Amino acid sequence: MDIQELRSGEVVVVAPRGRVDSTTSGDLEQRLLQLVGGGERRLVLDLAGVEYISSAGLRVLLVVARRMKAAPCDLVLCALTPPVRQVFDLAGFLPLFATEDTRAAALSRLAPPR
Numbered sequence: 607m608d609i610q611e612l613r614s615g616e617v618v619v620v621a622p623r624g625r626v627d628s629t630t631s632g633d634l635e636q637r638l639l640q641l642v643g644g645g646e647r648r649l650v651l652d653l654a655g656v657e658y659i660s661s662a663g664l665r666v667l668l669v670v671a672r673r674m675k676a677a678p679c680d681l682v683l684c685a686l687t688p689p690v691r692q693v694f695d696l697a698g699f700l701p702l703f704a705t706e707d708t709r710a711a712a713l714s715r716l717a718p719p720r
Contacts, residue, residue: 609637617648617716619709623655626663635666639673647679650712654685659693671703680704684712 607630610621618641622634641649651667653659667683674681684706686694694700706712 614713617650617713618646619650619652621652625658626656627660628662631662631666638670642674642677642679648716649681651683652685652709653690656690659690664697680716682706682712682715684709
């Protein structure tokens with residue numbers, strides 16, 4: 607798994623590519639928690655490049671979401687591929703996360719009020 611990262615204003619976009627499973631989920635968890643621990647308060651997790659997510663990957667997202675809620679921070683997931691969306695749906699995770707179809711919509715959702 608490769609993790610790309612970019613900043614758009616006050617929002618950090620994290621875009622993993624490949625599989626998020628028991629072998630790779632620790633890297634994603636570590637990076638997301640580093641961002642939150644470093645003071646980032648608005649994150650978009652762009653899942654367009656994720657072809658598969660396992661229960662270990664779901665656990666990571668749940669841990670990160672809980673940590674972010676306590677911070678408090680905002681997290682929006684976007685661009686879930688059909689196989690990833692299906693795993694989220696089957697696990698009952700879709701209602702637990704703010705989701706958007708595109709990165710642009712996720713960024714718009716986290717844009718500071720004017």
